[in-house]
Amino acid sequence: MKHTLLLTSGLIALAGAATAENTYLHGELGYSELSFDGGPTVKLTKGVLGAGGRVNAFTYDVALAVRGYDSVGFTDEITNFSAMLGYDITPNFTVVAGAERIDVISDTIDQYSIGAEYHLNDYTFGLVYNDFDDEEMLVGFATYDASNYDAYISYINVNGSNDIIMAGVEYQAGAYELTADALTILDGGDTSIAALTGAYYFGNNFRATGELDFGDIYGSSYSRVQIGGGYQIMENTWLDVNAARWDLDGDKISSFELKVSYEFGDREIDSAVGNFSYTDLYNTFPIFEISI
Secondary structure (H helix, E strand, O other), X not given: OXXXXXXXXXXXXXXXXXXXXXXXXXXXXXXXXXXEOOOOEEEEEEEEEEEEEXXXXXXXXXXXXXXXXXXXXXXXXXXXXXXXXXXXXXXXXEEEEEEEEEEEOOEEEEEEEEEEEEEEOOEEEEEEEEEEOOEEEEEEEEEEEOOOEEEEEEEEEEOOOEEEEEEEEEEEEOOEEEEEEEEXXXXXXXEEEEEEEEEEEEEOOEEEEEEEXXXXXXXXXXXXXXXXXXXXXXXXXXXXXEEEXXXXXXXXXXXXXXXXXXXXXXXXXXXXXXXXXXXXHHHHOHHHHHOO
């Protein structure tokens, strides 16, 4: 990972008169509490920073996520850092390489990636090979990016036998924003989840949000209903408050979340989105964040 950071810094420095164009910025700070009916309360904190951009034919994408857990005297932290560098061999063909480090529950996982992506109008097709913790993972993906409609699908093969499929769409029209995501683990994984998210923008910097998740995780039934509201405190920056009710195989959970988020632009490297990422997984399907 250190070598990747040094390489990225060196390439930007060697660009000389070229100016780095930052095309994507994302930041988030959050605090939430999950209260199990008749059981403990879990406190979660989250901080996320991400950036992406271009220097001539080079593109880059970096992200850092730190999550804290506190429950019944047990505290822990998950730190996830990733960096990916791309080079445009032609305007339509890009090779990529990246590294990711995850520190979780006194364990460290290093993941290294190499791949390529091909761009055809609004479509991107990619293939990424990952090596992590003595495991191998091959990810094939396709994305579609239009003015008000985005879609993706990823096929993930772990060690040549375990298969995972992730897919999603996002649609924006006027004051409405709708997103649908799904994940399934094949080969007896007993996990299939769908997440439906919506937002309505009232104007005057206010919005209402809602989310419905449902499915099975590791053989246990799961559902989650969330409602919330947000206020835009400055351009591209939102303060959101959410309340949710969870049902995990009969165990009831109530949660409250407060977060501030900032997002601008689009990520330059599609492989940073299509490749398997724990940060993106937790953001899309929160159940994985509390079932570690």
